[in-house]
Amino acid sequence: MYRWQKVVEMCKENNRFAQNRLYEGFSGRLFRLCMRYVHRPEEAEEVVMNGFLKFFRGLPDFEYRDDNSLEVWLKRIMVNESLMHLRQQKALPIFTDADETEGLVTVYVPHYSIDTEAIYAAILELPTGYRTIFNLYVVEGYTHDEIAKQLTISIGTSKSQLSKARAMLQQLLKQRGYEQYGTV
Structure with missing residues (x-):
């Protein structure tokens, strides 16, 4: 049991x-x-x-x-x-369609380089829209198609928002001194 x-x-x-x-x-x-x-x-x-x-x-x-x-x-x-x-609460921003060809930023975080609390704190600083899509895609494992349906946005918007979230997360982590570990 x-x-x-x-x-x-x-x-x-x-x-x-x-x-x-x-x-x-x-x-x-x-x-x-x-x-x-x-x-x-x-x-x-x-x-x-x-x-x-x-x-x-x-x-x-x-x-x-x-x-x-x-x-x-x-x-x-x-x-x-x-x-x-x-x-x-009308806290979810109104997403606008974005260019689906916009490149995605790859987030690479060696498991030993950044503690979970630092990543968690940086995620909390993301704007609501970026944070929502980042969490749905990266943390919860939803696909862009599922996210698009759930939030009534296009797949391209989901991809674009994820790309922007990753870029901002990378910037936030670099500001905290994590750039020495390679690409975030």
Whole structure:
């Protein structure tokens, strides 16, 4: 039996203790994930709470396969809730179509050269649009086609925004002294 399987089964029976245990087990990481999108802690807390409400409402339809499937589903809910929050707050910028031929900047970060906190801090400084697309593509693994559909933009705009996000991230990291490790 997987680590969270029994807890999920108990949550399906509306066991409040199990729901609290699941929340406590995942809320920290999911809060951090939401912070990458919404940027303000109080907003991220609200998004996490709304995401968990949606999770618990949809739990009867969830087919538990393993701990990974649970975490993937929770992350997807939180990303969607974050994007919905940004739309409601009108914080998602209006993207304009961009030239699809615009080159992409490759981000190369040797695993030993920059600590995770430095990268995380730099990502948080990106403008909302750049940060959103960077997170969806690089961190969450969405394709440009999926991002375009989710944000109702063109694939070229998604690629362009990612390119600009990477360039800005590279600049931010260089300003912090990470240029000696090669191309970022």
